[in-house]
Amino acid sequence: MNAHVIPPAAPPNAPVVALRDVHKSFGALKVLDGVSFAVGRGEVIVLIGRSGSGKSTALRCIDRFETIDGGEIEVCGRRVDDARLDVRALRQDVGIVFQSYNLFPHLTIEENITLAPHAVKKVPKAEARALAAKVLAQVGLEEKLHAYPEQLSGGQQQRAAIARSLAMQPKVMLFDEVTSALDPELTGEVLKVIEALAADGMTMVLVTHEMSFARGIADQVVFMHKGKVHEAGPAGILSSPSTPELAQFVGTGL
Template sequence: MASRGAIVKLDQVYKSFGSNQVLKGVSFEVAKGEMIAIIGASGSGKSTALRCIDRLEVIDRGSIEVCGIRVDDPAIDLKQLRLEVGIVFQSYNLFPHLTVEENILLALKHVKKLATAEARQVALRVLEQVGLKEKAGAYPEQLSGGQQQRVAIARSLAMSPKVMLFDEVTSALDPQLTGEVLRVMEDLAAGGMTMLLVTHEMAFAKRVADRIIYMHQGKVWEVGGGEMLDAPQTPELRAFLDNGL
């Protein structure tokens, strides 16, 4: 577990969709600046846990706290939570009729209420951070999948979140484009960004993550460093890793 100064805390979180109980008492903490990789088979609850942290899903019971905000509080200020937490999905969700720069400017101007000149400075800075400053005037259809995903990451970074969530952001990309995106995420981790990453990229998780959480059947099954991928403590993790991962 992380220290008492944890920036993300899940305590006995349960979540069902109808009769399907997806999360069955999930508890873990993330310290500031920590990079956590969450692994597990499809249906193990990884993505649902991430979506609950950003309150895209409302939990049934338990508690979640992020940056001092009680996410399970019915009176939560969602705007404040979304300023603290950035989330990037497998699908890029870019507006096709807007340029790369305009996609990033949108929230800066309408949510953060920045003046256009200041918002443009921020947009160009985060585009440079992901290696795409020269694409500011391009439209999404003119970019590769990897470039679009990097724009999606830049759009989240522009809001200056304290925590970044990544939900299988490379699963739709070929190996070369996957490498582009993983390099950006590795740079973020090196820069001290607090990150939770749902991924099937085991080599990346082993190399970059401070800790790895293995989820199985809606529960946290194993937690450890990269060495747990070489020496799993449970037959379930061993079987998961043996199945071509």
């Protein structure tokens, strides 16, 4: 008997992602301490904060890479904290890109991109190849279809990783410090791709240290501090923080 539960259709104005009083510990270390925020359709939410504040853990909980100890997470109408969750179905709706590109080195960029649509979504090979060409064009890499990852720069590999996620046609994209391993020039080319996705209406949650980028792209900024949402609001909070902790973090309190 299949224990998976088909989620009811979410109302059209429901948030795409919602965290409600989420708690998570690793052993004695409390990493998320009652975290709540919501992401509307087409919104870009940027999570900021010092290393160890819980940002990346919150992101990994959204995609069920980590399970939570308390609270609720809802994504695309699915309860992520439900033990009966169909994780495979969830990950068809949620794309995630990490700071390490995680491309398969022995496969071409086209093969890296077509693998999941063909294996998971049963997209026919010819259709998957057409999809790969389309998403590579979206990230400005159409000429790298038959290249191997080692033949690409770090910025190009990160853009290829974004294209691979887009090929699954997700409803929400998660980005975890995707530019932290790149030099400034390569960082810029990756951020342009993310800006274009935002302009196209993709729902996104980003963890980043790029404050000027956050100011320009965020519909909402969530500042995490010691496992809690310490301050949240529109991008303007980066210019006029309400708390000394955020002021110090963005440099205005120094």
